[in-house]
Amino acid sequence: MSKEMIEALDALEVEKGVKKEVVVEALEAALESAYKRNYNQAPNVEVTFDQKQGDIHVYAVKEVTEEVFDSRLEVSLKDALLINRAYEIGDEIRFEVTPKDFGRIAAQTAKQVIMQRVREAERSIVYDEYSQYENEIMQGVVERRDNKFIYVNLGKIEAVLGKQDQMPNENYESHDRIKVYVTKVENTSKGPQVFVSRTNPGLVKRLFEQEVPEIFDGVVEIVGVAREAGDRTKIAVRATNPNVDAVGTTVGPKGNRVQAVVNELSGENMDVVQWEENPSDFIANALNPAQVIAVQFNDEDNERACTVIVPDYQLSLAIGKKGQNARLAAKLTGYKIDIKPESEVEFVDDDEVNNDTEDATPAATTADATPVADTPTESETNE
Structure with missing residues (x-):
């Protein structure tokens, strides 16, 4: 068994990148547990593996004492001096107690340890490979689905596409090739897990980086x-x-x-x-395709809020279907936006277009600013 053991350790180090010393340390610990379990021995046991010969040795470690109370744990100074006259009280002596039939147990234990280390090494390699793709795009193939998740084959691992990360207007069928945004890679007890998304704003950003060289550069x-x-x-x-x-x-x-x-x-x-660095200009741009007459800021409550005035015939366009245009503009700019038609404003000076003015009357619609995922902070967006 000794030759086979050494060959297995060498192969593990070359093929899987697992250091021989790491496996030997785990092997010795496992053999120690196996010995105690099978031979009902005291905890003062050490197991060593000779990496050159492949031999396994079991030692009982005993402390040198003046008087012996437990012969499994202690050895008298008198007996210790018969072994080596240099021993003193408090020293430890290792007595080899390797059972003759321990080879069978050792072989089984070694096989289990090596297989375990192989699995751990493979998981570590996969984790290291895919963790570098966090916040990046990968292309995969739809493998299967259940009531909650779509499972996407990324090559060496199956990624999870959760319900909230699935596009509401898409159907995912087996063998479909799709691009996904890697949101998280976790190293769990069951191995690495990759979570991906089709709804994350980061996917849009990465797609534009792929399509527009100037953005990538x-x-x-x-x-x-x-x-x-x-x-x-x-x-x-x-x-x-x-x-x-x-x-x-x-x-x-x-x-x-x-x-x-x-x-x-x-x-x-x-x-x-x-x-635009100017908030009023940026807010006006964000409401595209609607035309904006003026942006008035409401600073009394120290809130990031404004009233946007648009031509009457542009009101529906500025608000958008179910308020979507105003809602997205609020998310993008970080401002709470009230939109109202020009006819509800008593007076708008041409010089005040897209500049701070006095507070206006209540708006026709309000859009709240909410955090935008995977984007710069408000302070960065509205410097």
């Missing part, structure tokens, strides 16, 4: 993403080069770049707007 930055998955998304962009049109670059010639993202997301509408 940092010439154009995505400042924020507000998304209602499967229906509509607004993204705010800015250029780091003043000679680059951030919106036009992102949309692409004839809209081909944004259309590629729309197609990947099963027809989800995309609004690409220009980020």
Whole structure:
């Protein structure tokens, strides 16, 4: 068995990257437990594995004492001096007590330990490989589904696509190839688990990075993403080069770049707007495609709130279907937005367009600002 044991340890280190010392340490601990369990021995036992010869030795460790009360744990100073005259009270002496039939138990234990370490090594390799893809896109194949989850094959592991991460306008069938956004990779007792999403705003951001080289290279930055998955998304962009049109670059010639993202997301509408340092300008852009006459800020309660005035005929467009346009604009800008028609405003000075003015009367609709996942903080978005 000794030769086979050494060969198995060498193969484990070469093929699985598991250090021989790590396996030997685990093996000795397992053999110690096996010895105590099978031979009903005291806890003062050590097991060693000779890595050169492959031999296993069991030792009973006893303390040198003046008087012996438990012969399993202690040895008298008189007997210790017969072994070596250098021993003193308090020293420990190891007596080999390896049973003749211990080889069978050792072989079974070694097999179990090696198999366990192989599984752990494989899990560790998979975890290390996939953890680097957190917050990135991967392409996978739909394997199966149950009442709650879709299981996506990513190669060496099956990822979980939860109910809340599934697009409401998509049906997932076996063998479908889909792009997913990796939200989390966990190393659990059952092995690594990968969680993916089709609804996370980060998916939109990564798709634009794939389609728009200027975004990937940092010439154009995505400042924020507000998304209602499967229906509509607004993204705010800015250029780091003043000679680059951030919106036009992102949309692409004839809209081909944004259309590629729309197609990947099963027809989800995309609004690409220009980020502006001036909050009123940014809010006006965020309400695209509606025309904005003025943005008035309500600062009395120290809230990030504003009233937006639009032409009467643009009111429905500004609010959007079921309030979606205003809601996404609020998410994108971080402001609570009240929208009202021009006819309800007594007076609007042309000089006040998109600038701070006095508080206006109650709005026709209100959209609350809520946190936007995977986007810069409010302070970054509205510097």
